[in-house]
Amino acid sequence: SAVISQKPSRDICQRGTSLTIQCQVDSQVTMMFWYRQQPGQSLTLIATANQGSEATYESGFVIDKFPISRPNLTFSTLTVSNMSPEDSSIYLCSVVGPTGFGGYTFGSGTRLTVV
């Protein structure tokens, strides 16, 4: 299965600023998923990032707030813009294996605290 390196692992940010989270995969993958896990909650899909096209956002998430880049098949970034304390969460990226079947691998997560 793929190995994902996610950075930063944690950060404390001032409200109104932006943070960019990076995920690097050790193999080429078509789709990369970005999830948010609010404190004590489950994972919610933010968007799906495909290389060469605009990301597809889930209901309740917008590009202006969570811009995503996918410059190639091994890398993606998620930016959390104009942060407020409500954005304090764990953000995780995820990929599925090259066949599209089987297990989904997750990055180790970015624990974001907005003060």
Place this chain on the structure above:
Amino acid sequence: GEDVEQSLFLSVREGDSSVINCTYTDSSSTYLYWYKQEPGAGLQLLTYIFSNMDMKQDQRLTVLLNKKDKHLSLRIADTQTGDSAIYFCAEKGGSQGNLIFGKGTKLSVKP
């Protein structure tokens, strides 16, 4: 829409078996998953089962799938204190091929 439900807490004694239950709604789900999340860590894939299987065993882990009732369970034999974590059930059912997660079951193992 798709929904995955699981109980929030389970407490067992070390050495006992743990059974974590999950129900899902999307009958077209092809794969169902169990993930483990330890405090402050990311998600670790424990196991997954294809929807045409009834059971899958992997060392101390046994997954049972009742497709008719849309019920999935994870049994951990000889539960150890290191098994204390949150366990998430998930189905591959999202419109983008993503996973839909339950809220997670917090397993506490008492010595």
